[in-house]
Amino acid sequence: MEKVHREKGVVGKMRIVLNKMKTFFEGIKPAAGFLEKNHLAGAFVLFLCMMLGFTVISRAAASFTVPQVTVVKPAAKVIEHRVSADGKVEQNLERAVFTEKNQIVEQVCVREGQQVAAQDVLFTLNLDQLKKSVEDLKKEIEKLQLGSQDALSDAQVAARQKENASARAREDYNTAAQSGDQAAAFALEELNRAEDSLNQFYNRTASAGEGEDALLQQLNQECEKKAEALSDAQAALSQLSSDATQEERDACEGQVSDAQGDLSQAQAAREAYQQQKDAQAQTDMDTQEAQLKADVAAKKYAYEEALRTREKSLVAAKRAIQDADAASASDSTVTSNQLDIDTKQKALEELQKVLDQEGKVTAGTDGVVTKLNIETGGLTAETSAVTLADLSSGTTFTAQITKEDGKYVSTGSEVTLKSSVGGQEVKGLQVTSVLPDEKEETLLDVTVALPPGSLSIGTTASMVVSQKSQSYPVCIPIQALHQDHNQYYVLILQEQEGVLGTAYISKRMEVTVLEKNTEYAALQEGSITTANDVIQSADREVSAGGTVRLA
Amino acid sequence: MEHKRKHWIGLLLLLPLCFLACYPVWFLCSGSLMGSVQLKDALAPVLGSREGYVSFPVMPLYPTLRHYVALLLDSPEFFQMFWNSVRFAGGILLGQLCVSVPAAWGFARFEFLGKRALFLLYLVLMMMPFQVTMLSGYLVLDTLKLLDTRWAIILPGVFSTFPVFLMYRFFEGIPEALIESAKLDGAGSWQIFLRVGLPLGSSGILSAMVLGFLEYWNLIEQPLTYLKDKTLWPLSLYLPQIGLEQAPEAFVSSVAALIPAFLVFLAGRDYLEQGIVAAAIKE
Structure with missing residues (x-):
């Protein structure tokens, strides 16, 4: 074949390429000759090479887009529900230490968390203020008494x-x-x-x-x-x-x-x-x-x-x-005055007692100071000044759990506590009560009575309650379970014969979940058996019916 | 002048016919560059549910290479089938080179018992369409345990009768004198075949190859009948069911399937002409 006219464009470029190839394939004469003569055949070869390239590229692209999955076969398992929560050890009983109100605190001698004995001084009150209060009270009592007298004479005249x-x-x-x-x-x-x-x-x-x-x-x-x-x-x-x-x-x-x-x-x-x-x-x-x-x-x-x-x-x-x-109106001024007098008299006695003690207020019982409601230089109030935790009454551990976890925790369930400080473990305890929380509706309060001397008041600890269910024949890891509008489903691997050979596609199977915890889900047998391969995880999103490959 | 006028008249008559022959290719190429929306709209009367006739635009409104990219870069299945087609065509042609060429040479140059009858048999088999021999072929392949393998396609193709007939014509055209002179120079039959027959009959061989390629590149019935394993299917079976959704894919894969055939045809055009002439002229 002769080149009768000038080729242009693509063909011209191919000629250049072919020339280069010719010098490369110098040793293989027939091939070189063939190529030189038949540039169209060269084009054909080029075309085939291009298709080869595209083949590789398309397979590489497919490897990017087709998700890689890991599969797992369902197995028989026991579903264990572990409920863990953090909580604190608190005292069972508390005592409040009261004192006179509207007195000035001279000095606070203890801190929160400090253990005190019965004789320890908790705080002292200002003596001047005390004396003034005593005087005021006495005057008030006198006033009341005079008032009573007047009332009596009025009554007589009227009669x-x-x-x-x-x-x-x-x-x-x-x-x-x-x-x-x-x-x-x-x-x-x-x-x-x-x-x-x-x-x-x-x-x-x-x-x-x-x-x-x-x-x-x-x-x-x-x-x-x-x-x-x-x-x-x-x-x-x-x-x-x-x-x-x-x-x-x-x-x-x-x-x-x-x-x-x-x-x-x-x-x-x-x-x-x-x-x-x-x-x-x-x-x-x-x-x-x-x-x-x-x-x-x-x-x-x-x-x-x-x-x-x-x-x-x-x-x-x-x-x-x-x-x-006509009967005259009752006038009980005298009686009420008398009552006031009695009250004030008692208060006076109390103040006098404190005054005798030089303003010092003691604990009264052994315990641990849990709350101080007073401060140095501040005024005392009617409410308790100091709250003590009574050590002798024992300690309780309390924690909060959600209502869903509450299904697995009941009174009498076995619980293990682990202190967050030091890692001390206490086993063999039982849940004392599970009650709804007063403030939060979605939470439940769990209390565990502790034997004395196990954990001290105020320690934070974590509790673990584990409840084992029956053995279920078909259980899958929880990652393999998916949910769509209140319907649970899993994706199983299905083999399909295709052009590229045996390919795997994912198939969606709807399942009923009998029980599940955070690790496994027990499924009802029927649609899923232990022979199916369930897709557990994938490196990208797997759509039902799409091609997948095993990782 | 007369000659020129006749030339022009002839041209005017032939051009429309040529156009009618070329239009499908243009239709294919422009369709492969068309966006899927426009393509679906154009083909809806045929493949969709709309009534009426297809009105196909000459040029795509928004030409795009998207479908090419989708097919060439994102469809490994296409390439698997492409290479299957290449294997079949290549394998058959290679086999034919090995089998049909000597057979044709034998028919052309040698005399043996039953040659006429055998040749007649070849002729008859050449005329039979595939559908007639399909069942017997299936049984034979099944007995040989070749069903569902590549050899189920390649072997019957290798032993096809048409190239033998075509090449026989060319080999027959070689002057006896050349053979004689070769014999005189001391060449054996093998050497005569290789040194004299092959080069002189090369045009016939190539024309048979070209025609064979065009035939075997577009095989449909054999793979459909003999191959169940989808990994062996050739390109002609890439789209078993063309719906409206796969129309763009169909167009691009058709263009991709067209190119090798086109290139082969271009390369072997001269030989093809020679082959047709040879078949016509009896020497």
Whole structure:
């Protein structure tokens, strides 16, 4: 083949490379000749070399990206739960040493943590302040006593006044009753008199009804006479015969009519007089009756009024008595003063005692000073001045654990303590109590009673409680367990035949965890057996289904 | 002038056809440089769920070498298969050099009993497609315990009939006079073969090699049938299932598979022409 045209670009460069190769492969003639003639074949060889290079590079790149993993087979294990916590040894009993309040501390003779005996002086109080306090107290007591006296005399005076008032009120009552009775009696008499008059009047009127008036009798007689006259005239008229003359008839008729007229007049007069008399009598009676009735009414009213007045005055007087007799308010000033006096007296005695001791306050019992609430030059308070740990009552170790650890620690669990200073170990102890902490809800307080003389108060130590569970057939290290949204899973190794041969891929298997501690997790058999290879750790993140290789 | 005009007319007729033949290669190369989003969008009607026809852009909107990097630097599997293809092709060609060349020489220059019949058999076997001989081949390989090994591909290829036929043509074309003169000079059959036959028939050998390479580089059915072990698979089986997600990979691996064939073709173009001519002319 001849080069008929000028090659450019890549091919030209290849020629340069091939020339170089030609000089290199001078010894191998056929190869060199072949290469020189067939630059395309050279290109082919170059291409193959490039592919070889890429092969190596791609495998190297794969080695970087494919995670290296370590695997472990699940084994049978016993899950041991070890709960360890740090805590402190404290005393069981504490004693408080009190002293008078508002005293000035002259000198504090002990430190926190110092062991003291019963006779040791803990602190001394300022003597001047003590004396002043004593004086003040005495004055106060005196004041109170005087106050009591005043109260007593006041009480007596008041009592007497009350008596007087009471007597007077009773007198008033009696007077009121008497006068009231008198007035009432008088009024009653008047009333009775008026009633008698009225009754008399009624009686008189009833009998006087028959007693005739003379005039009325006369009038009646007149009427009778006239009536007779009339009847005579009429008779005369009738007697007249037919022969009588007109003059006689007229005279008889005239007599009859006169007689009639006289009769009617007399009757009219009688009627009028009767009417007049009746009317007058009626009015006279009415007026009189009315007057008498009014009188009776008035007298009745007066009587009732007298009764009412009497009642009123009696009630008033009674009230006055009640008021006078009312119990006076209780005044216990004397008693309270006495109580105050007693208290102050006692305080005085105490101060006096301290004063006698020259202001020194001793411990009272053997112990270790745990807390000093006073300072030199400061004021004492009502609360304890010094707190001592009572050595004789024994010591306790307390520590705090979380609620999850609390599942494995219970009363009676065996515990081992190790002091942080010196590494002293105490074995064979038992947990005394496990209680929820008062301040923190998520913590539990564990206490262990210590035998006397084992660890001193205030030492920090760590406790270890171990609880072993049953033996589980399938257990994996805790690093091999993963969690995803409340579902535990592990990644197991699976072989897969691929282009590059046997490759390993990771497969996600969901598992149920029966029990776990910080090192191992016991899984339920089924999805995982002891034959599976579980991926324990990897040098980069392993995704489920991705290729992995063994480290 | 006439000649020139005819030249131009001929060119005008041939260029579109040439374009139609070359377009797939352009399609492949531009697709390999295309970003995955654009590629997926273009191929969605074919491989995805969209309706309609594919409209493939001539030039990628945002050309990228990302897929090349991904394939060439991050896919060890590709290279394993590439070298498998190289082994198969190389192994078969080497074997053919050793076996088919002497066979062709034998057919061309020697007379023996049953030569015609054997040659006829070769011809018949040459015409048969793989599917016909697949089952019998499977049984034979199984009996020989060669299944699932490289030899299951290489050995049947080595003893293929086509190169024998092609080379036979070339060897037949060597003038008898040359052979005679070599014999007169005292050359034995072996020497005649090596010194006279091979150089003179080299073009035929090379053309058979080139054609053979192009064939064996793209083997699909044999590996698929005879090889179960994935570590032995050649490049043509790299993407057994091309989905939309692997489209960029498919394009780049196709380009990578194209290059050796392209280079070999370029190198052996002349020999190929000669081979085709030789097959046509009977001397």
